[in-house]
Amino acid sequence: MINRGGAPTGGAAERTHRLVLNPTSGEADHAERVRRLAAEHGFSVVETERAGHASELAATAAADGVDLLAACGGDGTIHEVVQGLVAADALEDVTLSVIPAGTANIYASGLGIESIDDGFAAARRGTTGRLDLGVADGEPFVLSAIAGLPASASTSTSGELKERIGTLAFVIEGVQTARQFDGLEVAVDAVADGEEYIWEGEALCLLVGTLRGFTGPDEPSNAETGRLEVTVVDRLPPTDAIAEAVERRLFDRETPHVTTIEASELEVVALEDDPVRFSLDGERREYDRVEIGVRPRALRVCVGEAYASRP
Numbered sequence: 001m002i003n004r005g006g007a008p009t010g011g012a013a014e015r016t017h018r019l020v021l022n023p024t025s026g027e028a029d030h031a032e033r034v035r036r037l038a039a040e041h042g043f044s045v046v047e048t049e050r051a052g053h054a055s056e057l058a059a060t061a062a063a064d065g066v067d068l069l070a071a072c073g074g075d076g077t078i079h080e081v082v083q084g085l086v087a088a089d090a091l092e093d094v095t096l097s098v099i100p101a102g103t104a105n106i107y108a109s110g111l112g113i114e115s116i117d118d119g120f121a122a123a124r125r126g127t128t129g130r131l132d133l134g135v136a137d138g139e140p141f142v143l144s145a146i147a148g149l150p151a152s153a154s155t156s157t158s159g160e161l162k163e164r165i166g167t168l169a170f171v172i173e174g175v176q177t178a179r180q181f182d183g184l185e186v187a188v189d190a191v192a193d194g195e196e197y198i199w200e201g202e203a204l205c206l207l208v209g210t211l212r213g214f215t216g217p218d219e220p221s222n223a224e225t226g227r228l229e230v231t232v233v234d235r236l237p238p239t240d241a242i243a244e245a246v247e248r249r250l251f252d253r254e255t256p257h258v259t260t261i262e263a264s265e266l267e268v269v270a271l272e273d274d275p276v277r278f279s280l281d282g283e284r285r286e287y288d289r290v291e292i293g294v295r296p297r298a299l300r301v302c303v304g305e306a307y308a309s310r311p
């Protein structure tokens with residue numbers, strides 16, 4: 001559901017705006033422009049000085065009574081800001097705004113925000129959506145939990161490929177950079193539409209996303225379903241995996257080695273001694289066993305015009 005326009009909480013005059021700026025994200029050439037635009041739009045700016053700092057700054061903003069908090073950086077910065085808001089138990093009080101200044105900016109794209117100017121325009125317009133938040137082992141993620149591909153795969157995907165085929169672009173580029181990859185011995189136990197789904201074996205990769213289609217040709221995508229899109233790609237020769245991934249996405253055909261379900265919760269267990277390496281919104285984590293769930297529509301976030309006009 002979309003809340004069109006107006007201040008998300010309180011009157012415009014009472015709103016407090018703050019922006020958490022990661023000056024090192026992307027090409028690291030955005031800080032000066034963002035400081036200027038932030039001032040023009042009535043945001044005070046706090047800047048990160050190290051990894052993890054955005055979470056602390058977000059929690060402080062919540063404690064200070066900020067009601068519109070912008071995260072300026074890439075997906076990792078948004079991840080940290082949301083982590084801080086969750087830690088401060090402030091999701092009901094603070095509206096998030098996204099100013100994309102990272103390398104891939106996948107979450108911003110999913111919200112229909114393609115540029116820094118778009119981000120400020122969305123904040124100014126104040127149209128908000130309530131979006132699902134993923135949770136892995138208690139840690140919130142806004143976009144994705146990906147295992148089996150190098151964490152860099154989630155950020156190295158080219159924009160063009162991503163636009164054409166969505167999530168599976170990660171698979172394709174990941175496979176191309178992971179030819180030496182041994183596969184992932186895992187058991188996946190998921191609940192989809194009240195039914196249990198069990199997968200066990202050697203996977204090439206496992207992708208869990210909050211944005212449905214995450215995100216295919218119909219961007220921007222719906223992240224208000226209360227379900228996670230879970231894709232398991234069997235271990236098979238890289239070229240076959242690519243062919244099947246493309247076939248599945250482009251022609252919407254069932255393919256034998258790529259399974260996609262919409263789950264409300266799942267558990268992933270490593271069947272080998274080594275833990276499974278995940279990338280949570282691009283940040284690296286390792287688990288022997290992890291429960292992944294969703295907090296339906298827990299995050300209030302300013303959306304771009306393209307998202308807001310979605311039927």
Ligand SMILES: Nc1ncnc2c1ncn2[C@@H]1O[C@H](COP(=O)(O)OP(=O)(O)OP(=O)(O)O)[C@@H](O)[C@H]1O
Nearest residue numbers: 025026048049050051074075076077102103104105
């Ligand atoms: N001042 C800082 N110095 C060094 N690292 C920082 C600083 N501020 C934040 N970071 C770290 O930068 C990392 C990358 O940030 P982010 O993901 O936002 O940008 P990106 O990788 O360029 O973009 P994307 O994820 O969209 O491809 C995060 O892991 C974050 O912890």
